[in-house]
Amino acid sequence: MPPQHPVDLPDSRLAALRGPRPPQPYTARKITALTANPACSRRAVLDAVGIDKALLAQRMGYEPRFGQSPFALAREQAFEALVKWGGYAELIRLLREQLGIPVEEAGVTDLNEVGGDTSLARRVKETRGLLTRLASGSDERLILDRPLLTLEVAGQTAYLAPQALTHRVGGKFYVAEIRSFPAIDGQANPTAVAQTAKQAAVSVLALHRTFEELNLDPEQIAHEFLLICPKDFSNRPYGRLVDLRQELDALRFQLTRLRRADDLALALPPSATLDTDRDVDELDSSVGALDASYTPDCLSFCEMARYCRDEATTCASPTRLGGTVRNTLPGVDSTRTTLAYLDGVHAPGPAEAAAIDRLRAAERLRRLRRGGAA
Amino acid sequence: MSTLAAVAALRATETGRAERLTTVRHTHLDDGPFVLVPLTLAGEACAPLAALAGTDRERPTLLTVRQPRDRAERFRFAERLAALLLPYIDQCRTAETETYTVGRGAEKEERRRLLRAPQLLVPGGEGIAYVRLLGRLTRLRAVEGPYAVDPSVPALGKWLTWFADRAEFTGSCLLQALTRLLSAHWATGQSPAEDSHLASLLAWIDPPDGLTGAQAAREAEDPLRFPPAGPATDVVFDQTLHDLMSRYDEAANGRGREAVGRQIDRELRGQMLPTWELVWRGVDLLRELPEGRHVAERWAYDRRLFSEYAAYLDEDGRPQARRDHAVGAARRLARMEEAMARYDAERAFDDPLVMAEYELSGEAFTGLVVARDEDRFAPGTRPGSMVWRPTITVRSELPVRLTAGKEVKCPARPGQKAEIVEVVPDCEGHTVVIQLNGGFNRVRKPPAPPGTLAEIGETVTYTSVDPKSMPSVLPAEEDTPWTHGGPPKPYEPTAEDAEEIWE
Numbered sequence: 001m002p003p004q005h006p007v008d009l010p011d012s013r014l015a016a017l018r019g020p021r022p023p024q025p026y027t028a029r030k031i032t033a034l035t036a037n038p039a040c041s042r043r044a045v046l047d048a049v050g051i052d053k054a055l056l057a058q059r060m061g062y063e064p065r066f067g068q069s070p071f072a073l074a075r076e077q078a079f080e081a082l083v084k085w086g087g088y089a090e091l092i093r094l095l096r097e098q099l100g101i102p103v104e105e106a107g108v109t110d111l112n113e114v115g116g117d118t119s120l121a122r123r124v125k126e127t128r129g130l131l132t133r134l135a136s137g138s139d140e141r142l143i144l145d146r147p148l149l150t151l152e153v154a155g156q157t158a159y160l161a162p163q164a165l166t167h168r169v170g171g172k173f174y175v176a177e178i179r180s181f182p183a184i185d186g187q188a189n190p191t192a193v194a195q196t197a198k199q200a201a202v203s204v205l206a207l208h209r210t211f212e213e214l215n216l217d218p219e220q221i222a223h224e225f226l227l228i229c230p231k232d233f234s235n236r237p238y239g240r241l242v243d244l245r246q247e248l249d250a251l252r253f254q255l256t257r258l259r260r261a262d263d264l265a266l267a268l269p270p271s272a273t274l275d276t277d278r279d280v281d282e283l284d285s286s287v288g289a290l291d292a293s294y295t296p297d298c299l300s301f302c303e304m305a306r307y308c309r310d311e312a313t314t315c316a317s318p319t320r321l322g323g324t325v326r327n328t329l330p331g332v333d334s335t336r337t338t339l340a341y342l343d344g345v346h347a348p349g350p351a352e353a354a355a356i357d358r359l360r361a362a363e364r365l366r367r368l369r370r371g372g373a374a
Numbered sequence: 375m376s377t378l379a380a381v382a383a384l385r386a387t388e389t390g391r392a393e394r395l396t397t398v399r400h401t402h403l404d405d406g407p408f409v410l411v412p413l414t415l416a417g418e419a420c421a422p423l424a425a426l427a428g429t430d431r432e433r434p435t436l437l438t439v440r441q442p443r444d445r446a447e448r449f450r451f452a453e454r455l456a457a458l459l460l461p462y463i464d465q466c467r468t469a470e471t472e473t474y475t476v477g478r479g480a481e482k483e484e485r486r487r488l489l490r491a492p493q494l495l496v497p498g499g500e501g502i503a504y505v506r507l508l509g510r511l512t513r514l515r516a517v518e519g520p521y522a523v524d525p526s527v528p529a530l531g532k533w534l535t536w537f538a539d540r541a542e543f544t545g546s547c548l549l550q551a552l553t554r555l556l557s558a559h560w561a562t563g564q565s566p567a568e569d570s571h572l573a574s575l576l577a578w579i580d581p582p583d584g585l586t587g588a589q590a591a592r593e594a595e596d597p598l599r600f601p602p603a604g605p606a607t608d609v610v611f612d613q614t615l616h617d618l619m620s621r622y623d624e625a626a627n628g629r630g631r632e633a634v635g636r637q638i639d640r641e642l643r644g645q646m647l648p649t650w651e652l653v654w655r656g657v658d659l660l661r662e663l664p665e666g667r668h669v670a671e672r673w674a675y676d677r678r679l680f681s682e683y684a685a686y687l688d689e690d691g692r693p694q695a696r697r698d699h700a701v702g703a704a705r706r707l708a709r710m711e712e713a714m715a716r717y718d719a720e721r722a723f724d725d726p727l728v729m730a731e732y733e734l735s736g737e738a739f740t741g742l743v744v745a746r747d748e749d750r751f752a753p754g755t756r757p758g759s760m761v762w763r764p765t766i767t768v769r770s771e772l773p774v775r776l777t778a779g780k781e782v783k784c785p786a787r788p789g790q791k792a793e794i795v796e797v798v799p800d801c802e803g804h805t806v807v808i809q810l811n812g813g814f815n816r817v818r819k820p821p822a823p824p825g826t827l828a829e830i831g832e833t834v835t836y837t838s839v840d841p842k843s844m845p846s847v848l849p850a851e852e853d854t855p856w857t858h859g860g861p862p863k864p865y866e867p868t869a870e871d872a873e874e875i876w877e
Contacts, residue, residue: 065597069612072417182419184510185696233419233511296565313588321383322565328380335387342384358734359384361772362377365730371397 013265014049014156017286019275023050026158028199033301034153035198035254039293041264043302046274046290048156048261053303055276060283062310064303072180079180080163083228083237088143091164091176091228094239098226099169106141106167111148120159123148128214134167135216142167149206155260162203172222174241175203179229183238188229193242200225201247205255223248264290296322330355376731382561390586392560392578397727399663401555402547402673404493408462409434409653411497411646412504414605415442416612420507422451423607424642426650427458434650438642440622440635449523452512456530459494463533466490467684474678491548491673491680494537495657497572497603497649498553502541504605505549509534513693528693535694536683543710545672545717548680552656553603559663563588572652573600579659601645603652611645666724668841672717695865701854702862712845719841723785729835736775738837741768741806743828748820752809762819765795765809766828768836774804782808782836787826789813792836808836 015023030047037043046053057064083090088108095106112118114126127147134142144165151158164176177200181192204221211218224241231238272286287307294312296319298305312320316336318329331351332338340346341356342363348356382393406429415421421442426434437454439447469490476483496502513531515523537549557569562578568591569575577590585593594600597608607615618638625631698706722729722738732738745767754761776782780794790813798805814826828834854861 065609067609069416069607069609070616071415071612075417180417184419184507230419296567299567316387320565321387321563322567324566325380325383328377335384338384339388342381358377359381362381362730362734363385365733365772366378366381366727369397369726369730369733370394371726 013262014045017045017265017268017272017274018049018051019273019277021052021276024052025050026153026156026160028160028162028202031151031153031158031202032195032198034258035251036301037293037295037298038254038257040291040298041259041267042287042290042292042304042308044154044258044261045264046287046304048154049265049274051274052276056274056283056287057303057307059276060280060287060307062304062306064306066303076180079230079235079237080178082235083178084145088145088164090237091143094226094228094237095166095169095174098239098241099174106143108143108145110145111161112146120148123161124150124159128210131210132214132216135173135211135214135220140167149203149210151202151206151209153255154258155262158206160203160206162200165207166226168220171220173207173220174222174224174226175200175207176226176228177203178237179227182230182232183240184232186240188227193227196227197225197242197244197247198251200227200242201244201251204244205248205251293319295319328355328359332356377734378727378731379561383563386561386578386587387563390563390588391581392562392587394559395561395727396559396663396666396721396725398666398725399559399660400666400669400721400724401550401558401660402493402665402669402676403657403660404547407493407495407657408459409495409650410501410505411603411649411653412501412508412605413607413642413646414504415439416607416609418442420504420511422448422455422508423605424646425451425455426643426646427455429462431654434647436639436643436646438639440638441619445521449512449515449527452508452527452530453524456524456526459533460526460529463492463684466492466680471681474674485678487674487678487681488684489677491677493547494549495653496549496551497653498570499551500605501603502538502549502551505534505541506538509536509538510696514696529687532687532691532693539694540676540679544714545720546676546713547673548676552653555660556656559660562591564591571595572603572649572656576652576656576659580655600648600652603649604646607645611641614641666721668720668724672720692865699862699865700859701851705848705851708846708848715843716841719839719843722837722839723788723841726835729785729837732837732839733772733835737839738835739768739770739772739774739776739804739806740833740835741770741774741803743767743830743832743834744769744805746827746830748822748827750809763809763811764820764822764827765807766834768806768808768834769803770806771803773799774806776806776836776838780838781840782838783840784828784834784836786834787813787828788842790826794836806836 026047034040034043034047046056054064054066088106092106109130111123111127114122127144127149130142130144130147134140146161146163147165149160149162151160162175163178166174166176177196179192179196181189204223204225207221208218211221223245224243226239227242228237228239230236268286268289272289273282274286276283288311292308292311294305294308294317298308309320316334318326318332318335318338321335329338332355337346338356338359341348341352342360379395382395386393408429409427411426413423413425415423422439423442424436424438426436428435435458437451439451441447466488469488471486471488473484473486476485494505496505509531511531512527513535515528515531517523517525517528540546541549553570553572553575556575556579557566560579562569562575564574564578571594573594574591577594578587581587581590597610601611602608615638618634618641622631622634622638625634722732729738733740743766747765750762750764751760752763753759774797776794776797778794778796782792782794784790784792791811792808793811794806795809796807810827815823817823849855852861
């Protein structure tokens with residue numbers, strides 16, 4: 001492991017691409033989005049450069065439809081405050097219930113700042129110090145609030161702050177995530193849980209890396225995390241341990257597949273820029289020079305998705321119609337070409353012949369059986 | 375999605391309009407459906423914010439909650455929704471009844487079912503999830519003691535839960551989402567994820583003059599013109615609403631408060647009205663399609679279940695449990711699988727365009743009757759006996775992948791049992807000899823009654839798919855073996871179910 005940079009010091013090429021604006025930090029959310037679509041070089045570079053993708057999309061004429069409702073934001077903050085209220089009484093209660101150990105009281109260290117210092121470097125250093133002390137067998141009952149961990153993603157350092165990290169419980173450290181979606185009759189929205197689990201896996205993996213760097217035993221890290229959300233329609237916190245082994249394996253695999261962002265950026269011409277204050281045409285040609293891998297899923301999480309969708313439509317990419325249509329066209333990378341094959345304008349090559357034959361048979365049947373359905 | 379649907383989607387990208395996936399409508403559409411367009415407050419667990427609801431397209435009823443964080447306000451919303459929906463359900467309950475039979479042989483029984491059942495329409499799949507959640511929120515409420523609610527609130531909850539439960543069964547039309555109905559009948563040139571947006575889906579099916587479906591769908595994504603169909607709200611709109619709600623809370627007096635309240639109502643109505651219109655436009659488009667043959671039969675089953683649940687509420691009336699017990703869940707899963715298989719088969723029988731998918735996969739074939747042997751007798755099961763088994767010979771230009779010995783059925787004569795005797799390939803297709811094992815109106819010797827035996831020159835389709843295939847049999851609930859926990863205990867509502875901590 002190379003020594004970690006104390007502060008974000010990206011490759012000068014990436015810094016040059018970004019321009020004068022300060023970089024946007026990596027978040028667990030960004031990393032899960034990136035690993036959801038690891039083939040997307042465009043997103044990999046934009047995230048590594050640290051530009052504001054929402055602003056970039058807006059500048060290019062694609063107002064992103066994301067953002068958080070003031071109601072949702074207020075609710076989230078209120079719930080987190082409730083869990084942490086009164087010396088973390090609710091968190092400690094849930095730890096006692098879910099991990100089955102007597103925790104009557106626990107000290108808490110708030111790592112949002114260290115003696116008034118909120119710099120990333122200072123928080124990382126303090127987190128590491130505390131981890132070393134706790135992991136080496138000290139009995140202190142200490143909950144870390146917003147510890148700051150680092151993780152290398154596509155050649156860049158990401159800073160991650162899980163909502164809480166418990167002291168060793170039964171010899172293990174647990175990451176806790178607080179979310180405001182409800183668990184109704186013990187069941188929360190599976191999509192929301194899956195999303196949270198992926199984000200928690202990012203934190204757990206960062207914890208693993210930190211332990212390795214500090215020569216601590218990573219066996220002390222639980223492969224489960226404590227998910228805390230409101231019970232039913234109330235505000236009462238409810239907690240459940242969620243297994244992360246699958247997410248951790250998937251995440252490790254995806255991270256190894258991510259190419260280094262600075263290598264990807266080498267493909268750009270020297271004049272390229274991603275500086276959101278520059279001319280739209282310049283931005284357009286630079287963004288366009290980065291390979292995207294658009295799928296309709298991108299619309300739900302990526303600020304640039306609508307830009308990429310238009311691009312995919314222009315080059316008639318079958319993926320824009322969704323995975324199932326795409327799967328009926330193995331080897332064919334354009335819907336226009338497919339239609340030309342179907343109409344007999346071009347003859348398919350041997351690689352596509354079987355797929356096209358099936359589509360032709362389907363189309364023939366469609367014509368024959370359509371009857372009155374115009 | 376099937377290969378035929380994929381081809382339809384590809385063609386839609388070329389024509390710029392949605393392509394039909396069916397030749398008929400496979401859904402019952404009631405003359406007076408109850409449409410519900412709901413909105414919830416972001417970030418909360420089912421905090422109803424507003425709804426446009428009712429059966430009158432021209433006069434939707436507006437329900438709003440001006441301060442959704444107030445528990446009492448939420449249940450007042452439920453009360454007002456109940457005041458709209460329960461009378462609609464009661465109208466159906468007082469409809470005339472008809473007789474139907476269940477079982478066969480010794481277990482045959484005559485029962486009665488109502489001629490009407492309620493049909494609830496929501497804009498999209500999220501609307502169904504909302505109905506389920508609102509049902510859960512309201513059905514367990516206590517009508518006495520602290521936090522008591524009006525008795526109509528748990529009654530609404532039970533019905534909403536029943537609707538949401540039925541919606542999980544393929545082919546049931548009691549609660550339907552417009553986006554699902556429309557995308558079952560049309561393929562667009564966009565992804566299924568985009569099809570879940572009602573406005574863009576309709577833009578592809580029925581684009582305004584001068585625009586392609588693709589162009590119209592892009593315009594339909596503008597939340598200013600077409601706000602989200604709910605129940606989630608638009609983030610930018612939420613900011614407006616947030617400001618208004620703050621002003622509402624801080625208003626100096628009742629008059630000022632009321633003025634802001636009316637403004638909140640107007641804003642919310644503006645968010646839901648475009649969706650309300652879209653739902654009805656979708657209904658119009660679906661109505662233009664002729665109804666499939668099995669649709670009435672499925673609706674009759676829906677009406678039967680409605681009659682049964684209405685009777686249950688009168689006799690017992692306990693709310694649905696928080697969770698299914700294991701035995702109930704297993705039975706439910708089995709019934710859901712059966713419903714799906716039956717629905718798929720029925721659709722294929724009603725619709726040659728759906729059957730084409732089975733032709734493509736080799737589970738069906740279509741051809742011309744080129745010969746028939748009306749006087750054929752074949753050896754019966756008893757030694758030496760001969761039974762009347764006429765055959766027809768069908769010539770198909772497409773390859774036939776069903777093989778000799780396979781039992782098949784023909785959608786044109788669904789009551790007739792048949793089996794393939796021989797399949798002979800030749801240079802331009804296949805010739806199939808089919809033996810008919812019945813379906814001659816109980817006649818046991820030639821000539822065949824008119825219409826029961828296909829004529830030479832008739833086009834026929836035969837398939838191994840059968841909508842009448844026997845469902846799997848699970849033991850009755852009271853016979854659940856001890857290995858599976860024994861007979862499950864019926865659900866008893868507890869005080870804990872009704873209790874909810876409100877902070």
